[in-house]
Amino acid sequence: MTSSNRRPIYMDYAATTPMDPRVAKKMMQFLTPDGEFGNPASRSHAYGWTAEAAVDEARKQVAALVNANPKEIIWTSGATESDNLAIKGIAHFYGGKNTKKGKHIITSKIEHKAVLDTCRQLEREGYEVTYLDPEPTGLIDLNKLEAAMRDDTILVSIMHVNNELGVIQDIAAIGELTRARGIVFHVDAAQSAGKVDIDLSSMKVDLMSFSAHKIYGPKGMGALYVRRKPRIRLEAQTHGGGHERGMRSGTLATHQIVGMGEAFRIAKEDMAKDQLHVAALRERLYDGVKDLEEVYVNGDMARSVPNIFNISFNYVEGESLIMSLKDLAVSSGSACTSASLEPSYVLRALGRNDELAHSSIRFSIGRFTTEEDVDNAITHVRAAIEKLRALSPLWDMYKEGIDLSQVKWAAH
Amino acid sequence: MAYSDKVLDHYENPRNVGTLEKDDPSVGTGMVGAPACGDVMRLQIKVSDDGIIEEARFKTYGCGSAIASSSLLTEWVKGKSLEEAGQIKNTDLAEELALPPVKIHCSVLAEDAIKAAIEDFRGKVGNKKADASSNADGSNNADGSGKAA
């Protein structure tokens, strides 16, 4: 490789974040051989009780960030498991033999794969799923959502903050619609916890998925909020020793739980500061590239979290853009799909044409991003766009005034 | 995915980037691919009176492998007769650049591009013989759709 050994500038915080040193420090107490290594389920000795106490403390910390009761927090291995547990758990409980309430689920086309693939699985099991189209801004039209609700609708699953666009859905308003109809409402909050205020005592959200590694905590750790009043019941998906009040069995990974707790505690403390910091950096980044022609912001910037910033550079192909930005760790979509050649399904759902969908870059920044990082990123991006446009026949055609949508392309 | 050194070299320092006068009767233009598929290649050749490719230029919208495939192609066709250039196979390009299986289509596109450029040039010669004026709008539409297989 010709590239230097310098580490690339990390602007992929929406894929994963580095751990906050305070989190790592806390976790170490439960990782070192002379630390607290007990199994929290061990009932017969102090090793177990100490671990259990640490788990309880973390449960309080997670609950505190979203104003929930600690008893409403179920530990999982991550937001993917939380999404699977919430959606399948509700579907199997309310759509199963016992209740027969119905088998209809509503979600949106821009949900995370953990929600979409779970819904596809349920379709194979005989459930019916409505996938709502978002508006071109990325927002869900509440009228369309309401119109999709039926008597046999058992679940609405809408994410709080979209991982590719950063747009914030109005989950408080959606909660009013679902609660009025007795429909369970699940929210994937993997990208919103610690970035947007969440008050589960006032929002009528029944289930909420959280991830630790998106907010400076460890990977392999997540949680599912399960409302107690009114009580939400779901069918467990992982069976065994009856941990987590029977909803999710498996030995609790104490160090990871403690890390998640600490990450949520810090988020509660630093959220306002963090968001001011990234908002200023986003402005700086946008100011640095917006004068390049044919730059399109994806999603509604005014209704987005400032830490996720998705833009398309027209007439430049995404993969070559990423390649020329090798000193910049960014993504052209979610980390799960970056290995595929498909353009982002999220951008497609917004109605973006293929060229724009192909040339999108998601910058996601965070607590440890600096002004210098942003300035360097701007330099790299400008150089890459200029180089690739000089190579692009589409850019030439655009400059010649040819309407590309009128060109008859060869399918291949 | 790791790119081969050759792909990286052509990507970092692409050869023969540029444009030839498409209305020039000695220039053949091939435009293949589609934005929807993520790659569009425009290959132009300038052909001497004795049928030898004197110059080649390309512009490519696409991934690194697509850019490298077209860059390499321009190097290969220079100095070749139309006949020889038309026999370049995508597998040769793919092998030279060590393209992984998911990128083979880039080399296919390059092969399509040279065939389309040759066809465009021959069309112009044919038209000239038929005493027609030069085919000014031939670059995008006809060539783009003509060589789709």
Add this chain to the structure above:
Amino acid sequence: MSVYLDYNATTPLDKRVLDAMMPFLCEQFGNASSGHQSGRIARAAMGVAREQVAALVNAHPSQVIFTSGGTEANNLALKGCAARLTSGHIILSGVEHSSVRSPANVLKKAGWTLDEMGVDADGRLVIENLHTIFSGMSAGSAKILAVMLANNETGVIYDTGPIAALAREFGATLLVDAVQAAGKIPVDFTHSGAQFMSLSAHKIYGPKGAGALIVDKAVDIEPMLNGGGQEKARRAGTENVAAIVGFGKAAELALSELSTRHEQAQMLLHHLETRLHSELPQVCIFGQQADRLPNTSFFALPGLDGETLLMSLDQAGLAVSSGSACATGEVEPSHVLLAMGVSPEHARGAIRVSLGKESRRDEIDSFIDCLKQQVGALQSFAAVACA
């Protein structure tokens, strides 16, 4: 004083494992699914871990699916396998772990027939019993068989060879739960005849939150977690890179130190049981006639309540257990002992001592001394109470 003798519940992290994990907890934090450099580094580290875990049980790296632990691995095997089959018989031994029994019970509710094969008084599987169960089924209806390689409570080891042969004969898919056996005795997936094998990191000095299901490539399973397509679409979710790297290192160490650890544990266990027999002659050690793990001793002292004894031992700084750590505070007697025909009263007095590579002879001695003291106190208390 603090003596930990509950290594079958969980083990402390080996310092060398922690050292291997540290870079991935701190600077190498990339998402293993990301296309950029940090993602590639994480993926490469996972590749190494996959080889290390495969090597521990003589499997191919491509057969390893990383999970969040042993419970998820067992669930994935049973539910994932069952989802691709029409319902039929699922057969378990009577002493399986709850992470096998519970999903099997879920399948039972979904229309499967659950059969249990008994064990003898020493906790050994009765192979004739399994043959009888299979023979009583209509042809082709035997679908899944689950057997642990070593029992977590008694430490009894099962010879899976004849079991696998029967499973093959009757067309059942075999899951071997090797969570407690791996790292303590040699384990060979390739020659086991099993289609699935489950493993856990935190039982072999690796981190909690990581496990694996080893899957024969010829077997089709439905994923439990749908999503981003990780682990070849068989287990979605952002990879827990640090824990997986730790699991890999722990597996590597378990393999290279297997015989040392085995010998040391066996020596200490022999010392423990010799002293138990000579100084508390009323002791009954479960599964003593069976082939057992070198580190596990499960015993009862007649007439003594295990919970009370455990509490007093804990007061004295001795950490042992009454069996599985998974039960959520239940005071039910061990189902393993009941399956062995032990009476509920006797089973309630059971204590499990499980040794680890850090265990020392003086810890065993402290334990026996303390146990004798507590037994004496409880017996005199009981005598007073009766009088």
